[in-house]
Amino acid sequence: MTDKKLKLPEVGQWPDKLVVPALIAGAVLSTVGFLMAFFYVAPVGGAAVNGAELIGDVMVSQKMLLSQKIFYFHMPVAITSFLALGFGCYYAVRFLMTKNQRFDTCSRICLEIALLFVVLTMITGEMWTRFEWGVWWSWEPRLTTYLILMLIVIAYFVLRSSVDEPERRATFAAVVAIIATIDVPICFMITRLIPSSIHPVVLREGGMSPEMGLCVGLCALGMLLVGFVLYRTRFNQVRLTQRVEALKETVDDER
Amino acid sequence: METALSVDHLTKSFGGRKAVDDVSFALPEGAFLSVFGPNGAGKTTLLRMLATLSRPTEGTITLAGIDVKEEPERVREAIGLISHNPMLYPDLTAEENLLLYAKLYGVSDPQKRVIELLDAVGLKHRRLDRVRTFSRGMTQRVSIARALVNDPSVVLLDEPYSGLDPHAMHIFDELIASVREDRTFVMVSHDLDKGLALASHVLVLARGRVVHFGEKDQMSPDEFADLYRTTVGMGVS
Amino acid sequence: MERESEYRAADRGRMSGSCCKAPSTWTQYKTLLAKDLKAEFRTKDMIVSMGIYAFLVIVVFGVALSFARPGSEFLEVSGGLLWALVVFTSLLGLNRSFSKETENGCLEGLLLAPLDRGVIFLAKATSNLVFLALVEVIAVPLYWVFFSSFAAPADTGWLLVVPLVVGSIGIAGIGTMLSTITAATRGKDVMLALLFVPVIFPLLYACVSATTCALVGGDVFADGFFTSLALGAGYDVIMILASWVLYDFVVN
Numbered sequence: 001m002t003d004k005k006l007k008l009p010e011v012g013q014w015p016d017k018l019v020v021p022a023l024i025a026g027a028v029l030s031t032v033g034f035l036m037a038f039f040y041v042a043p044v045g046g047a048a049v050n051g052a053e054l055i056g057d058v059m060v061s062q063k064m065l066l067s068q069k070i071f072y073f074h075m076p077v078a079i080t081s082f083l084a085l086g087f088g089c090y091y092a093v094r095f096l097m098t099k100n101q102r103f104d105t106c107s108r109i110c111l112e113i114a115l116l117f118v119v120l121t122m123i124t125g126e127m128w129t130r131f132e133w134g135v136w137w138s139w140e141p142r143l144t145t146y147l148i149l150m151l152i153v154i155a156y157f158v159l160r161s162s163v164d165e166p167e168r169r170a171t172f173a174a175v176v177a178i179i180a181t182i183d184v185p186i187c188f189m190i191t192r193l194i195p196s197s198i199h200p201v202v203l204r205e206g207g208m209s210p211e212m213g214l215c216v217g218l219c220a221l222g223m224l225l226v227g228f229v230l231y232r233t234r235f236n237q238v239r240l241t242q243r244v245e246a247l248k249e250t251v252d253d254e255r
Numbered sequence: 256m257e258t259a260l261s262v263d264h265l266t267k268s269f270g271g272r273k274a275v276d277d278v279s280f281a282l283p284e285g286a287f288l289s290v291f292g293p294n295g296a297g298k299t300t301l302l303r304m305l306a307t308l309s310r311p312t313e314g315t316i317t318l319a320g321i322d323v324k325e326e327p328e329r330v331r332e333a334i335g336l337i338s339h340n341p342m343l344y345p346d347l348t349a350e351e352n353l354l355l356y357a358k359l360y361g362v363s364d365p366q367k368r369v370i371e372l373l374d375a376v377g378l379k380h381r382r383l384d385r386v387r388t389f390s391r392g393m394t395q396r397v398s399i400a401r402a403l404v405n406d407p408s409v410v411l412l413d414e415p416y417s418g419l420d421p422h423a424m425h426i427f428d429e430l431i432a433s434v435r436e437d438r439t440f441v442m443v444s445h446d447l448d449k450g451l452a453l454a455s456h457v458l459v460l461a462r463g464r465v466v467h468f469g470e471k472d473q474m475s476p477d478e479f480a481d482l483y484r485t486t487v488g489m490g491v492s
Numbered sequence: 493m494e495r496e497s498e499y500r501a502a503d504r505g506r507m508s509g510s511c512c513k514a515p516s517t518w519t520q521y522k523t524l525l526a527k528d529l530k531a532e533f534r535t536k537d538m539i540v541s542m543g544i545y546a547f548l549v550i551v552v553f554g555v556a557l558s559f560a561r562p563g564s565e566f567l568e569v570s571g572g573l574l575w576a577l578v579v580f581t582s583l584l585g586l587n588r589s590f591s592k593e594t595e596n597g598c599l600e601g602l603l604l605a606p607l608d609r610g611v612i613f614l615a616k617a618t619s620n621l622v623f624l625a626l627v628e629v630i631a632v633p634l635y636w637v638f639f640s641s642f643a644a645p646a647d648t649g650w651l652l653v654v655p656l657v658v659g660s661i662g663i664a665g666i667g668t669m670l671s672t673i674t675a676a677t678r679g680k681d682v683m684l685a686l687l688f689v690p691v692i693f694p695l696l697y698a699c700v701s702a703t704t705c706a707l708v709g710g711d712v713f714a715d716g717f718f719t720s721l722a723l724g725a726g727y728d729v730i731m732i733l734a735s736w737v738l739y740d741f742v743v744n
Contacts, residue, residue: 340597
């Protein structure tokens, strides 16, 4: 009964009107941010390395790195992935409250977007780690957290594919999405707060200059808009497929 | 006679598919309803909703005067379910299994009640044996005792015959007859003969919808078989 | 039949479906817990297989460390190895614990009884904790017997019991919840590992840190032991609360 009054996300609602402007704005902002990163913001010092380290056949301890520019791409992507996970959790809660399949669809798509951006974060982060610290992997809080996040999101999709019954699949997926959203901040906190006397952590420079902040802000806004466009487009596609399936079934029934 | 169970515009859907679609019927106290239908007709979904194991999307179920959606806990006290799954722990004895359920329901004198029930299903002498050592038929008899531990006014049966040999089926029928009294029964089965033998009312479902509902005596078994073939067979072929 | 009439006589006093008074949550919890313990101690198959598995993991560690030089550096690794042992062993147990409930449809039987779903969770988590604790009582000393030749732990070494308790509580809590989910999936063993390891990661990190602090002792102990424990305990509280709330949805 309550389902009737419930406002469900559907194809053709107001967010769809924003898709084209958001796409244009997102593309422009990301491009501007990207160009700014190279032509406007001054290069900053790379992270301090523990002692001298061999990077690209050169012994360095501290240097101005062009590879730091990837930061302007890395951080916005990371923010977007986290936001996508947050929305996934929100829709998961809505699903558990209403048991309406629409919210399950929304939650699933949010997690797909989250997975895409988490993988991008990992790739960009990897590049940065390699060039700044000279290692392929470091168990640094942020990296670790993102690795865990990526593993949980992958587990989420494996779980979805291993349950056949739609309602049960949706419920399990929603529960895992919520657990993931609770787990990830705790993971960051714990890996961050536990003193590093046993476990030396590579230091990262603190503080951003105003122009750096501006550049990151532009890129982040652009990336969020791109994320939104991707979500909405994917949602429309999935929803229309579902509606076609439902129509097919009705036709089958009538015959 | 008082109404023991009434189902009103009951619908269960997920996504676009409706497993149970606008089903309504009412049963008087002491009735035995057999639900028939092909696979995927929504029989089990209907039974699971009656058993409070699945929430209806729309519509209401009133069982022993209680709304299932509003107060599932109170409904659970008034129902018993016998399915093809015995719901017994194989490593516990028959007595321990029944005691567990009796305690969960808060039966006033669990020990006495359990012995009575085991006696009623003719397994008092095996009460200290593990359920793992029981034959399928014996397990199913303990399962009847389990379902009656809270003295339910409505008993639900979900394909209770599957896996039973003819002799065990016969014993099962006798036992069910002996515990009938004024309880209301709802049985899901695809065995037409078995279902009709016990029934006072019949309900035929196809693709989640009611095709036929009425007292069994309204038509002869042959007429019923014809009806079943024409209505249900239509969609299947 | 005579017993039939006997049964009826006993049954006559009933008022339609109201023979019983719903017992207290605490009684139901005790009943469920007693059921799990009784069933397990009768067959002992879960504890025995967990114990054997733990021993085999220790043997594998022995091979892995056979070329390592003994020395105090070993203490920095041993805490982590101990936790690897605990995680692998508990994974095995958790996989088993819920398949017992689904085997005969018993879970459905419990769901039909008028009891809160949270009680089922708490009882199951408690029994898992008991089994895990029993295996740890055997496996942890065994671990030290085999690796004590590498390095002697600091005086504070015995305090590793505290992170073991904190970690086991968390593992039993969140593990019970996840094993309930995976028991109903295809390829449940792998699925549980896939969900369990990343979700438990923060707790594991905190516990390894606390254990290592206790083993190394000295300044390191003062620095990290209590912070790590507090964080691990915080994880326990949050995750067990979340599991308890979400359990209702998982079993229905």
